[in-house]
Amino acid sequence: MIKVGVIGCGVIAPTHIEGYRRLPGVEVVHLSDLKPERMAEKGDKYGIGKRSQDYRELLADPEVQLVSVCTDHASHARIAVEALDAGKHVVCEKSLGRVQEDLDVMTAAAAKHPELVASGIFQHRFEPHNIRMKKLISDGAFGRILMVDLNFRCLRTNDYYLKDEWRGTQSGEGGGILINQAIHHLDQLRFLFGDVTAVSARTANMTHQGVIEVEDTAVFILEFERGFCGTVCATNSSAESWRSSLLFDGELAALDYVNESCEKVSAREPERAEMIRTALAGDRENSSVAGKSYYGSGHAAQLADVVEAIREKRAPGVTFADAANSSSLVMAVYESARNGGARTPVKIYR
Numbered sequence: 001m002i003k004v005g006v007i008g009c010g011v012i013a014p015t016h017i018e019g020y021r022r023l024p025g026v027e028v029v030h031l032s033d034l035k036p037e038r039m040a041e042k043g044d045k046y047g048i049g050k051r052s053q054d055y056r057e058l059l060a061d062p063e064v065q066l067v068s069v070c071t072d073h074a075s076h077a078r079i080a081v082e083a084l085d086a087g088k089h090v091v092c093e094k095s096l097g098r099v100q101e102d103l104d105v106m107t108a109a110a111a112k113h114p115e116l117v118a119s120g121i122f123q124h125r126f127e128p129h130n131i132r133m134k135k136l137i138s139d140g141a142f143g144r145i146l147m148v149d150l151n152f153r154c155l156r157t158n159d160y161y162l163k164d165e166w167r168g169t170q171s172g173e174g175g176g177i178l179i180n181q182a183i184h185h186l187d188q189l190r191f192l193f194g195d196v197t198a199v200s201a202r203t204a205n206m207t208h209q210g211v212i213e214v215e216d217t218a219v220f221i222l223e224f225e226r227g228f229c230g231t232v233c234a235t236n237s238s239a240e241s242w243r244s245s246l247l248f249d250g251e252l253a254a255l256d257y258v259n260e261s262c263e264k265v266s267a268r269e270p271e272r273a274e275m276i277r278t279a280l281a282g283d284r285e286n287s288s289v290a291g292k293s294y295y296g297s298g299h300a301a302q303l304a305d306v307v308e309a310i311r312e313k314r315a316p317g318v319t320f321a322d323a324a325n326s327s328s329l330v331m332a333v334y335e336s337a338r339n340g341g342a343r344t345p346v347k348i349y350r
């Protein structure tokens, strides 16, 4: 039996708790939250008896082998490093860290404890449609990739930001749309097309003046390690509640992938277009655990991967270094924007 502690009992916690409950031989036994009422609500709902306001008591619990870190961005590094030093396997929600130094200490702690599994959540990588797309690209179905274009719109109102004290602040969240919502799409770009080595960016607060300290809109150029470039436009001030559009061109075929569904395939040979269409057929899978629909179906699969990695004594599908690289891309965008759009290298963790 693998016994789990969940630190942070807010919005995302039920997605973790329900994900673990689906796995045979796994039990959530201990919860922690600074707010006792949140801990009580989740504890009562899921029948989890041990509850500690101080997460260090959970880390001192010898029964707990694996810890899910579901707190605000600013506390991830401290809690995850202390958990690894306490001999616990760790799963940490995105963004792995709030600032670059967080990523440095978290990846160093994971490297110091090769006997422990340390995984950063990027659940969309575990969704079948993304796995199918990655395979098509790496099998050469599109040919040599020429360019990539990501457009992501959503709406986060002032009320959303005022709901919790950490949201929209530099000290708690570390950024706005990029570090919170669009980070999933940036991770998808890295998953599909490989690492990004440099960026040139502009960011702005277009509609949340006086409410948030961070960006609600960002536009930037990406330089991929594999030699092609891409662009990103992202805003959470849109009249549209949620829309992602990933367009890319390879020498042999081009794809319009909208809201995680194949909208249009163009290819010089009709058979190739048909092959890609067939391979990507089917809508985005629905989630069977708690959470908003755009959280997707991947949490349960990623938690299953972590548990399997512990049992098989292997690295998880998304290591701390890998998850850190998506946060590091966000940090580089912020640095570039602070420097008037200067071309800025992305620090890569190996």
Ligand SMILES: NC(=O)c1ccc[n+]([C@@H]2O[C@H](COP(=O)([O-])OP(=O)(O)OC[C@H]3O[C@@H](n4cnc5c(N)ncnc54)[C@H](O)[C@@H]3O)[C@@H](O)[C@H]2O)c1
Residues within 6 Å of the ligand: 007, 008, 009, 010, 011, 012, 013, 032, 033, 034, 035, 038, 053, 054, 055, 070, 071, 072, 073, 075, 093, 094, 095, 121, 123, 164, 180, 294, 295
């Ligand atoms: N993967 C996804 O799709 C997804 C979706 C939503 C949120 N998230 C991530 O999950 C994390 C939490 O987000 P949320 O929306 O659940 O936030 P939230 O504010 O609803 O919940 C965070 C909880 O952590 C608690 N907390 C903070 N510091 C603590 C500490 N030191 N000890 C114990 N408890 C502490 C807070 O009291 C709060 O209840 C963030 O990193 C967020 O980006 C991921």
